[in-house]
Amino acid sequence: MNSPQITPEFEALLDYLKHERGCDLTGYKRATLMRRFEYRMQSLEIGSYQGYLQYLRSHSEEYLALLEVVLINVTSFFRDQETWDYLAAEVIPQIIASKQPDEPIRVWSAGCATGQEIYSLLILLAEAIGIESCVQRVQCYATDVDEAILAQARQATFSDLRITNVPSDWLQKYFQATEQGYVFHPSLRRTVVFGRHDLVKDAPMSRIDLLICRNVLIYFNLETQASLLVRFHFALKTTGFLFLGKSETLILDRKIFTPINLKHRIYAKGLNLELKDHLSLDFKLRQQENILTIQKHFWQTATETSPIAQFAVDAHDRLIGANEQANLLFGLTLDDWKHPFYELEPGKLIASHTSRKFNTYPYHSVVLKDVQRNTPQGTQYFEVTIAPVLNAKRQLLGITLAFLDQTNCKQLAQQLQWADAELERMSECLEATQSELEVAHQKMQLLDQARGLSRDEES
Structure with a gap:
């Protein structure tokens, strides 16, 4: 050939x-x-x-x-110059116009490689709103699956060959020449968060105003491309833009993206996602599932290990849950779970303190104080909280009961009451003794006066 x-x-x-x-x-x-x-x-x-x-x-x-x-040298500064000119003239002004003066601008470079594209975008943003405002407002995320490439991107240092497409005035304004190469503007560089990210497996960024993903989709089959585009749709704000590579074409059953400029591969959000699209967001479902699993395990563990005896009773008065402390306190066995709760000892204790049935507490909690339980070891005292469990339609599903052991507090209160009574008794004794002393003192004074008068008469 x-x-x-x-x-x-x-x-x-x-x-x-x-x-x-x-x-x-x-x-x-x-x-x-x-x-x-x-x-x-x-x-x-x-x-x-x-x-x-x-x-x-x-x-x-x-x-x-x-x-x-x-795709040799797939990334460079301002690659496809006409596209970047269009971005600067048409897209970036729209993003800025949609914002309040101090509102953040969020951008994501997916498949950022060695960072030239995210740094190119920062230059355009800095030219549009100023370097200081750019540092304060712009939030950049640059991701890739290659840790070695990310390490290079973080260095933000480029050889003479790599910066050939940067205009000379911007080169002086946004780069510093060093022995190692041209170093990108340090303050602008700090607006970028670099991180490893697998587009297929990991959750996308969110609330993005401009998503750059150039010549990355072509590495995936059509099914995966469709899945990634759903994720990109999810990541973008309603007013956000998607910026693809020159070699990429959107092939979708539904037009969830609307072309703004096909020549430059710039798109806006189109149709909303459907249920099947949301279901395809595996990252979201897995994350939610994991969170729910963790929460469920946490609450189960917290309830089971709680020092407060807790019961769950359904609307038909059946015991459906009891933690370890409840089982130990009342000596419950598997046979006890076969009986209605009111036939069990904790149920009888409640019944003795209220005439109301459990299923008559549909809208508020009830607190029973000084619930007494007599045991061979002595009397125990509990504060029992009965709380309703309602569904979304405010229908009663059952109740929870928490037995807070107040025995020590009750004993301390009784001891304090006894001490107060003893103190009062001693105070009364002291007052009586003081009264006797006063009477004796008065008698002595009278006796002394009588003796004085007797001596005067003798003299």
């Missing part, structure tokens, strides 16, 4: 990639594409485009190997 020529076989190959794999390479220069395809075909010793098409169809892994060859 010498000089590349456009052939129906090559167009059929591109057509297959576009419609079967979701990778639209038709916008690329044919000569460049054909050279890269032929390089890959030679390594496999395949001599025709038709033969390579058959190989692609029978070897699913070959698709990714081809992309590695075709």
Whole structure:
């Protein structure tokens, strides 16, 4: 294969990639594409485009190997300059106009590679609202599955070759020349949070104003692409924008994205997600399921280990739950669960303190004080809280009962009452003694006076 020529076989190959794999390479220069395809075909010793098409169809892994060859240097500053010019002139002003002056602007670069695209966007935002405002308002998330690439992106240091597309005035304004290379503006760099993220498995970011995901979808099959686009729809705000790569085409059953500019692959949110779309958000369901499982386990453990005896009784007066403390306190056995709650000892204690039945507490809790239980070891005192369990329609499902042991408090109160009584008795004795002392003192004074008069008469 010498000089590349456009052939129906090559167009059929591109057509297959576009419609079967979701990778639209038709916008690329044919000569460049054909050279890269032929390089890959030679390594496999395949001599025709038709033969390579058959190989692609029978070897699913070959698709990714081809992309590695075709999409060389897939990221750079302001790649596809016209697209970035359109973004700066049309999209960014709309995002800014939709915001309050101090409201955050949230952007997400999914598949950020070494970071040139997120840094390119920051330059455009800084030009639009100023560096200081950009530092204060813009929140950037840059994610990729490759930790090594993320490490490079965090360094924000680029060689002379990497910054060739940056205009000279912006190079001076947003980069600092060092021995290691050109370092991106430190303050703007700190607005970016880099993190490992698997688009297929991990939950997307949320409330995003602009989502950049260029030449990433083409690495996935059509089914996965559709799933990812649902996730992107979920991630974006109602006024948000999706910015895809030049080689990508949206292939969806429903138009959940509306093209703003097909040439530049910029889209806005279209139709709302349907139930099946929400059900496909596995990350959300799994996360909710995990949270509910954790919560359920937490409350079960907290109830079971609580030092307060707790019971659950349904609307038919059947015991359906009792924690460890309740079982220990009342010595419940499996046989006890077969009987109505009012026939069990804790039920009888409640019945002796109220004439109301359990199912007559539908709207508020009831607290019974000084519920006494006589045992061989002595009298126990409880404060019992009876709380209704209602469903969403305010229908009574049952009640919960919590027996708070107040025996020690009651004993202390009795001791305090005895001490008060003893103190009062002693106070009365003291007063009586003091009265006697006063009477004796008065008698002594009278006796002294009588003795004084007797001496005066003798003299």
